[in-house]
């Protein structure tokens with residue numbers, strides 16, 4: 001467990017002690033950063049103390065986390081994170097790139113990036129003796145909390161919009177959470193969850209509200225650093241660029257926090273460039289970034305990528321900074337480009353949900369606009385599994401033909417297909 005000093009408001013810079021239950025800044029609603037005792041950590045650890053650990057989960061980075069290890073061995077809670085980094089050569093070739101990696105978050109226990117946040121929040125809930133954990137979710141955060149809580153024997157309550165994809169709702173129910181579908185959008189479910197957590201004393205995991213979610217999400221940055229050996233490469237030339245899709249902005253903020261922790265420890269050669277990708281129809285953070293502003297104006301979100309369909313991003317300020325402070329940027333993509341990227345990833349054996357393929361769609365746009373060069377080293381985050389939303393997946397591909405079960409029908413079909 002990393003030495004946890006307290007919280008720091010990202011807006012007014014107020015400091016708060018490591019109080020048990022703390023959400024956003026009481027003064028201005030700003031998102032709170034968890035502050036670790038970097039000086040102490042620097043004295044206690046060397047890079048190799050982290051990179052030589054045996055754990056193949058996010059608990060590998062326990063020394064840099066503000067929670068104690070939960071009793072999770074042999075359970076999905078103990079298995080979150082440490083997802084594979086693929087080098088899809090055929091995709092790189094198609095894009096004309098020489099150094100392309102895809103970090104596949106669909107390989108998490110509940111099949112999305114959200115397991116990282118939920119695992120750390122469940123560990124925190126166990127530490128402080130919380131009886132019930134609640135979250136609002138477009139689906140994945142809820143599935144992750146439901147799954148991680150089930151693994152820990154914790155009670156979870158999930159609020160999701162009734163329009164959530166059926167596979168995600170099925171996951172929530174199968175993991176045994178108390179599921180409440182809200183006849184409204186994610187933003188309305190979010191506000192209701194906060195009211196309910198106050199009223200009933202439930203511990204609230206909401207993204208961009210609970211400071212521990214970003215601590216969980218930062219483990220993806222620690223893994224990129226560990227798996228691509230960013231500590232021992234003497235960096236010359238252009239930095240690593242990371243593409244990630246953005247809804248509430250908590251994943252990109254968490255990844256930024258992970259790299260900032262490493263930088264503060266003196267363990268990072270060069271800060272990677274973070275590029276956030278939003279759907280054109282849900283682009284509140286991208287709008288603020290390109291206006292040179294930290295004021296996030298809500299939109300009326302509309303996109304096929306349900307996991308990043310957000311009217312008012314709850315971690316927008318830090319999400320803007322994740323790009324502005326790393327030499328990154330924001331790009332936006334159309335739903336058709338998101339669907340095309342599902343097919344691109346599928347061709348190299350990676351099955352992404354729309355919000356997962358959005359990052360690759362963003363890379364294609366950034367290449368076309370010269371924002372990244374073909375020989376830049378690039379990591380694309382696939383944040384969620386295609387099995388989460390098969391309706392969208394079917395829109396990314398042509399329908400399969402149906403034939404009579406005979407050789408003549410098969411031959412007729414094969415002749416009719418354009419090679």
Ligand SMILES: *Cc1c(COP(=O)(O)O)cnc(C)c1O
Pocket residue numbers: 112113114140141207245246247248249250251252307308353355356383384385
């Ligand atoms: C939640 C989610 C995102 C976006 O994360 P934010 O923290 O909301 O920006 C992207 N992709 C998937 C699959 C998600 O579930």
Ligand SMILES: [Zn+2]
Pocket residue numbers: 009010011012013014025026027028029030
């Ligand atoms: Zn504040």
